[in-house]
Amino acid sequence: MITSSSTASKDRTIQFIADVRRRIATVVVGQDVVVERMLIALFTGGHLLLQGVPGLAKTLLVAVLSRTIDLKFARIQFTIDLLLSDILGSEILDQRTNEFRTHLGPIFTNLLLTDEINRAAPKVQSALLEAMQERRVTIGKEAFKLPAPFLVIATQNPVEQSGTFELPEAQLDRFMFCHRLDYPTVAEEREVLKRNMKLGIRREDQGAIARTEFDVLENEPVGSAEELIQAMELVHDVHVSDTFLEHVVEIVNRTRRHPSIELGASPRAGIALIKGSRARALIHGRDYVIPEDLFALAEDVMLHRMRLTYEALAEGKTGAGVLQGLLHKIGAVASPGANGKREGASERHRTHGTR
Numbered sequence: 483m484i485t486s487s488s489t490a491s492k493d494r495t496i497q498f499i500a501d502v503r504r505r506i507a508t509v510v511v512g513q514d515v516v517v518e519r520m521l522i523a524l525f526t527g528g529h530l531l532l533q534g535v536p537g538l539a540k541t542l543l544v545a546v547l548s549r550t551i552d553l554k555f556a557r558i559q560f561t562i563d564l565l566l567s568d569i570l571g572s573e574i575l576d577q578r579t580n581e582f583r584t585h586l587g588p589i590f591t592n593l594l595l596t597d598e599i600n601r602a603a604p605k606v607q608s609a610l611l612e613a614m615q616e617r618r619v620t621i622g623k624e625a626f627k628l629p630a631p632f633l634v635i636a637t638q639n640p641v642e643q644s645g646t647f648e649l650p651e652a653q654l655d656r657f658m659f660c661h662r663l664d665y666p667t668v669a670e671e672r673e674v675l676k677r678n679m680k681l682g683i684r685r686e687d688q689g690a691i692a693r694t695e696f697d698v699l700e701n702e703p704v705g706s707a708e709e710l711i712q713a714m715e716l717v718h719d720v721h722v723s724d725t726f727l728e729h730v731v732e733i734v735n736r737t738r739r740h741p742s743i744e745l746g747a748s749p750r751a752g753i754a755l756i757k758g759s760r761a762r763a764l765i766h767g768r769d770y771v772i773p774e775d776l777f778a779l780a781e782d783v784m785l786h787r788m789r790l791t792y793e794a795l796a797e798g799k800t801g802a803g804v805l806q807g808l809l810h811k812i813g814a815v816a817s818p819g820a821n822g823k824r825e826g827a828s829e830r831h832r833t834h835g836t837r
Contacts, residue, residue, distance in 0.1 A: 495712055495713045496767050498705045501705060502521070502551060503517055510543055511674045513663070516661060517543065524551075525761040526658065526757040530658065532637045532663060534639075534662065538665070538666075544593055548592065548593045551703055551706075555591060555592070555594075560602040562601060568587065571585050571587035571590070572621065586621075589628065590626070595637070596636040598637060631714075651789065655748050678695075681695070681698070718760070719769065720764055722759070722770075726773070731752060736808045736811070737788055745787075747787040747788055750787070755780070788801050788804075
């Protein structure tokens with residue numbers, strides 16, 4: 483439980499979180515849930531998988547987050563011919579000294595965006611996921627620690643599957659969240675177009691180029707690395723009741739006994755639910771978790787860790803529908819919020835896959 487002596491520290495962290503979200507909102511329209519998931523992953527040391535069609539500002543979101551909190555940022559476009567050395571680095575022979583020197587790859591950063599991770603060969607995928615788990619890589623005979631914090635945000639295009647290598651369940655399980663992005667609302671898309679019309683051009687050398695949203699990113703961060711560390715420490719002070727813990731254990735175990743589910747959630751799902759709920763509570767200014775934290779995160783934590791049976795898929799069932807049924811059975815019935823709408827997790831995602 484967060485004590486009274488840490489009240490000032492908590493207030494500074496809450497202000498830090500608000501400043502980060504406000505800065506991101508000046509560049510990216512909407513996507514509040516994605517921003518929340520990114521912050522949760524950053525505060526808990528998890529990794530995030532984003533599924534969505536091109537053009538939903540996934541790269542822009544990560545870039546603005548890195549500049550907002552003063553973090554190193556790198557981006558890798560995954561392709562079929564990508565090599566391990568393109569990510570991890572390699573040993574290069576220095577002909578002047580006749581000795582090998584190590585060249586570190588783009589993975590040595592704080593925020594790593596891996597675009598279309600399913601387009602790389604399985605060997606490359608597994609090397610990246612091993613680094614995500616162990617926080618270190620081996621180049622030649624030497625092991626190197628990755629920077630802290632280290633967060634991988636991977637993207638997948640759910641439409642084009644030609645020439646892709648689907649991540650197996652064991653590798654999907656390494657991601658704390660798998661969030662499914664949807665198109666912006668009509669009002670949000672109208673605002674996107676209005677902002678884009680105001681960008682204008684930028685003179686460069688003897689000509690000019692059209693400005694993009696990346697050109698309006700402010701380089702001055704609103705938070706320091708120390709404030710990020712403070713937020714990570716406060717997450718571990720958030721209280722988790724025995725009742726909440728039992729609900730997490732129950733929902734994870736029910737996925738393993740459900741007749742429509744061939745592969746249930748692993749213990750990592752329960753760990754992610756607890757960690758994510760604590761971070762979400764802090765983001766919302768609480769020093770304790772509530773059932774709404776569990777309901778809000780359940781789909782992002784559990785759907786990619788579940789696989790339905792062929793019979794269930796033939797009957798038209800979806801992973802989201804089965805999971806919502808399990809949540810209802812343990813009393814996770816969404817309650818009307820202040821705006822009169824139901825606040826269950828299904829309201830946060832308008833599209834669902836079969837997982």
